[in-house]
Amino acid sequence: MKNRNIKLTIQYDGTRYRGWQRLGDSDNTIQGKIENVLSRMTEEKIELVGSGRTDSGVHALCQVAHFKTACLLRTAEMLDYCYRYLPEDIVVVRVETADGRFHARYNVKSKTYQYRIWNAPLHDVFERKYEWHVPELLDMGRMQEAALLFVGRHDFQSFTTLKTKKKSTERELFSIELIKEGSRISMNFRADGFLYNMVRIIAGTLVEVGSGKLDKNALADIFARRERSLAGITAPPHGLFLTRVEY
Amino acid sequence: MKNRNIKLTIQYDGTRYRGWQRLGDSDNTIQGKIENVLSRMTEEKIELVGSGRTDSGVHALCQVAHFKTACLLRTAEMLDYCYRYLPEDIVVVRVETADGRFHARYNVKSKTYQYRIWNAPLHDVFERKYEWHVPELLDMGRMQEAALLFVGRHDFQSFTTLKTKKKSTERELFSIELIKEGSRISMNFRADGFLYNMVRIIAGTLVEVGSGKLDKNALADIFARRERSLAGITAPPHGLFLTRVEY
Incomplete structure (x- = not known):
C-alpha cells in the first residue's frame, strides 16, 4: 500500500x-x-x-x-x-x-511568479535565455500605476487564453512588485491562483503601457469587456519563473 | 588605405x-x-x-x-x-x-578575470553553464590567506601550461578579491598579464586549499620549484570570465 x-x-x-x-x-x-x-x-x-x-x-x-x-x-x-x-x-x-492529507495542488494558498525583462538597446548575452529583451525604454512610473489596477479580486477573462469558458475566471492578485536594477526589470506577481497564460499576458500588457502603446486608462474597459484580444501581447515564456508556492 | x-x-x-x-x-x-x-x-x-x-x-x-x-x-x-x-x-x-596608435594587445595596462564557483551540495540549474560546481564546503578564511601569497610580482611557471619555456613567466598580480554571497564564490584576479591557463590553475589551487587537500604552507615551495604538476588542478573553463581590460 x-x-x-x-x-x-x-x-x-x-x-x-x-x-x-x-x-x-x-x-x-x-x-x-x-x-x-x-x-x-x-x-x-x-x-x-x-x-x-x-x-x-x-x-x-x-x-x-x-x-x-x-x-x-x-x-x-x-x-x-x-x-x-x-x-x-x-x-x-x-x-x-x-502529512498524508497534503496535496500539492489543492492545498495551494498562494503562488508567486516572476517575470524578467532586459530593457536596453542590446540584449545581455548571459541572460538571453532567462529574460525578455525589450529594446525601447519603458516608463516605470506608468507601469507601476497600471500594475495597481490589476491588484485585488478581478475577473481576468481578458487576460487569459482559456480553452473552456465554463470555469470561473475570477482570481485574487495579492500584489505586483516592479523592481528595476540597471537594465533589468523584475515583476513579481502573487495571487491565490493564475489562469492559463495570465502572468505572460499581464506582463505583455504592462510592457505596452510602459512603451506608450497602451494607455492605462483603457485598462478598466479591457477588464469590463472580458475579451482577450483587447489586452496586450503574451510575453514570451523564457522570461517567466515560478518562484514560490505557499500552503 | x-x-x-x-x-x-x-x-x-x-x-x-x-x-x-x-x-x-x-x-x-x-x-x-x-x-x-x-x-x-x-x-x-x-x-x-x-x-x-x-x-x-x-x-x-x-x-x-x-x-x-x-x-x-x-x-x-x-x-x-x-x-x-x-x-x-x-x-x-x-x-x-x-587613436591610430592604439593597439588592443600591446597597450594593455591590466586585465581582470573573474572565476565563479557554486559551493553547495547541489548545483544551481540557472548558473550551471557559468559556475564551477564544487560540492564540498570550502574554507574561505584559508583561501583568503592563500590568495595573499599570489599577490605581487612572481615567477608563475608552476601555474601555467606554457608550451615554450623561452618567454618570461614573471607577472605582477595586483590583487585577488574573494567574495562569497550565499553559495556563490567570486574570485577577481587583476594583473599586468596572465600566462596560459594561469587563472584557472590558481583558482583550482585555491579550491584545493579551501577543501583542505593542499596546505597553504606548501605554496612557497610550489612557486620555488617551478613545476606545474605541484600546483592544484586546472579549474574548468566555464567558470571563467574576462571582465575588464585597462589601457
Missing part, C-alpha cells in the same frame, strides 16, 4: 522542455522526466502531482509536487537518487515526508 | 566556441565569427586584434579588440551591423574610433 506521501521542491530550466505536464509515455516534459526517475527508484508506477502546470519554456525556482509511495528509502537517499539520474537542468532541491 | 582604427568592446558566452583565436577559415571561434561579419561589412579582409586569447569555453563581459579599415561607416552603423549579423551569444557592445 502506498502510504507514504512525499513532497518535492524542484528547480528547473524550462528551455529544453515542453512544459511541466506529462503528455505521453516518453515525452519531453518535466513531470515526465521526474516520474520516470521516481518510478525506477521506487519500482512502482509513480504519479507526480504538481502545484500546477508551467508552459513550454517556462522555468521554476521552486515548483512543489507530491507523490504517494510504499517505498522505504530515506528522504536523503531519494534526493541523492534524483540528483544522480535527472538531467542537469532539473534538480530536486528538497525531499520531505508530508 | 586603411587609415581608421576602430576599437570594439565585446561580450560573449564562450560555451559554444573553440575560444577567441581564429584557427582557420571557417572555424568556430569568436575572433573568426566577428572577422567574418566585419569583412562583409567593410568589404575588406579584416584582421581583428584582441587584447588576448580566451580558451575554449571561457566567457567575456568585455573583451577589447581593434581593427584597421578604410570603411567610412559611422560607428553607430557598425554597431547595428554587428548586432544584426553576429549570433546571439556574441554582442559588440561598443564601437569607437581610436
Whole structure:
C-alpha cells in the first residue's frame, strides 16, 4: 500500500522542455522526466502531482509536487537518487515526508511568479535565455500605476487564453512588485491562483503601457469587456519563473 | 588605405566556441565569427586584434579588440551591423574610433578575470553553464590567506601550461578579491598579464586549499620549484570570465 506521501521542491530550466505536464509515455516534459526517475527508484508506477502546470519554456525556482509511495528509502537517499539520474537542468532541491492529507495542488494558498525583462538597446548575452529583451525604454512610473489596477479580486477573462469558458475566471492578485536594477526589470506577481497564460499576458500588457502603446486608462474597459484580444501581447515564456508556492 | 582604427568592446558566452583565436577559415571561434561579419561589412579582409586569447569555453563581459579599415561607416552603423549579423551569444557592445596608435594587445595596462564557483551540495540549474560546481564546503578564511601569497610580482611557471619555456613567466598580480554571497564564490584576479591557463590553475589551487587537500604552507615551495604538476588542478573553463581590460 502506498502510504507514504512525499513532497518535492524542484528547480528547473524550462528551455529544453515542453512544459511541466506529462503528455505521453516518453515525452519531453518535466513531470515526465521526474516520474520516470521516481518510478525506477521506487519500482512502482509513480504519479507526480504538481502545484500546477508551467508552459513550454517556462522555468521554476521552486515548483512543489507530491507523490504517494510504499517505498522505504530515506528522504536523503531519494534526493541523492534524483540528483544522480535527472538531467542537469532539473534538480530536486528538497525531499520531505508530508502529512498524508497534503496535496500539492489543492492545498495551494498562494503562488508567486516572476517575470524578467532586459530593457536596453542590446540584449545581455548571459541572460538571453532567462529574460525578455525589450529594446525601447519603458516608463516605470506608468507601469507601476497600471500594475495597481490589476491588484485585488478581478475577473481576468481578458487576460487569459482559456480553452473552456465554463470555469470561473475570477482570481485574487495579492500584489505586483516592479523592481528595476540597471537594465533589468523584475515583476513579481502573487495571487491565490493564475489562469492559463495570465502572468505572460499581464506582463505583455504592462510592457505596452510602459512603451506608450497602451494607455492605462483603457485598462478598466479591457477588464469590463472580458475579451482577450483587447489586452496586450503574451510575453514570451523564457522570461517567466515560478518562484514560490505557499500552503 | 586603411587609415581608421576602430576599437570594439565585446561580450560573449564562450560555451559554444573553440575560444577567441581564429584557427582557420571557417572555424568556430569568436575572433573568426566577428572577422567574418566585419569583412562583409567593410568589404575588406579584416584582421581583428584582441587584447588576448580566451580558451575554449571561457566567457567575456568585455573583451577589447581593434581593427584597421578604410570603411567610412559611422560607428553607430557598425554597431547595428554587428548586432544584426553576429549570433546571439556574441554582442559588440561598443564601437569607437581610436587613436591610430592604439593597439588592443600591446597597450594593455591590466586585465581582470573573474572565476565563479557554486559551493553547495547541489548545483544551481540557472548558473550551471557559468559556475564551477564544487560540492564540498570550502574554507574561505584559508583561501583568503592563500590568495595573499599570489599577490605581487612572481615567477608563475608552476601555474601555467606554457608550451615554450623561452618567454618570461614573471607577472605582477595586483590583487585577488574573494567574495562569497550565499553559495556563490567570486574570485577577481587583476594583473599586468596572465600566462596560459594561469587563472584557472590558481583558482583550482585555491579550491584545493579551501577543501583542505593542499596546505597553504606548501605554496612557497610550489612557486620555488617551478613545476606545474605541484600546483592544484586546472579549474574548468566555464567558470571563467574576462571582465575588464585597462589601457
